[in-house]
Amino acid sequence: MGMGGELLLVRCDALPEKRQVVFEFADGDCLSVSFWWFGHTHYAAEGKLDKHKMSAKLGPNALVVSLKEFRVMLAGRRGAVKSFLLNQERIAGIGNAYAHDILFLAGLHPLRTIDTLTDDEVKALRNGIRKGLGMSLRRGGAWYELDLYGKRGKFTEKMLLVGYREGKPCSTCGAKIVKIKTGSTSSFICPKCQPLKPKRPRGKKKARS
Numbered sequence: 001m002g003m004g005g006e007l008l009l010v011r012c013d014a015l016p017e018k019r020q021v022v023f024e025f026a027d028g029d030c031l032s033v034s035f036w037w038f039g040h041t042h043y044a045a046e047g048k049l050d051k052h053k054m055s056a057k058l059g060p061n062a063l064v065v066s067l068k069e070f071r072v073m074l075a076g077r078r079g080a081v082k083s084f085l086l087n088q089e090r091i092a093g094i095g096n097a098y099a100h101d102i103l104f105l106a107g108l109h110p111l112r113t114i115d116t117l118t119d120d121e122v123k124a125l126r127n128g129i130r131k132g133l134g135m136s137l138r139r140g141g142a143w144y145e146l147d148l149y150g151k152r153g154k155f156t157e158k159m160l161l162v163g164y165r166e167g168k169p170c171s172t173c174g175a176k177i178v179k180i181k182t183g184s185t186s187s188f189i190c191p192k193c194q195p196l197k198p199k200r201p202r203g204k205k206k207a208r209s
Contacts, residue, residue: 005035009148062093062129070126074114081117081125082110082182094129097142100163100188102132109196110180110187116198135159162188 008016012030015022021033021041033041044052060069073091077084082103085094094102103110105128108121117125136142141153157164161171166179170190180187 004145005033005039006146006150007148008032008034008146008150010150057089058092059088059090060092062091063133065091065126065129067123067126071119071122074117074122077114079114080111080183081108081114082185082187084114085129086185093133096185097163098132098136101135101161102128103187104128104162104190104194105131107193109189109194110182111196112198118198121198162190164188 006016009029009031010016012022012024012028015030015032016034019032019034020039023031023033025031040054042052042054044055049055059073065073074084082099084090085099085102086096099110102125106121106125108117108125108128136153136155139154139159140147140151141155143153143156145153147153162177165177166188168177169175170177170193173190173192175190175192177188177190180189
C-alpha cells in the first residue's frame, strides 16, 4: 500500500514542496515529515518511548537480538516463519521487501512453520536477518529511499538475491525464482534452495518386520 514516506532535515527556508508536518529548531533547521499515503506523527519525551502507547508495542530491534534471545522468542510458536518476521510486535525492523532475501539466505520457505525449524535453521535465520538488512544499511538504504539529508540509498534492485526477481536464475543453484502467495503478501523464492518440507536428517532405515 505504499506505507512509507520521508523524514528530511533541511534548512527552514528550503522545505520540500510535499510535507504534512514540520518541526522547527532554534538553529534554523527543520525536520520535514512526508507520508506517501497515510500515517501518524506522535511526540514522546526523551527516554519515554517504552511508555508511549504505539512504540511500546514494538518488539526488539531485529539487528541487536542475540541468538539466545532469538531462540526464546521462537520457542513454542507454530505460525509461518515469514508471518513472524513481519510482525513488528514480535521483532521490529523487517519489512516485506527485505524478508524475501532474509529467508533465502536462511534457506527457508516463507510458509515453513516455526515449530519445524531445527536449531541450525534458527541460527541461519538470525544470521540471515543480520546479513539481509546489513547489505542495504551499508549502502545507505534502498534505491527508492532517502536518508535524513535527502540522499538516495545505493542498495539497488540488481543487488537483491531473490526479491522481485521472478523468472531469473538463482545465484546459488540456477533454478528459476518464482513468485508465490503467502497469506496477505507475495513472496519471491528459489524453489530448490527453499523447500517447503523440512529436510529429514539421515538415519538408519527401519528394519522390516
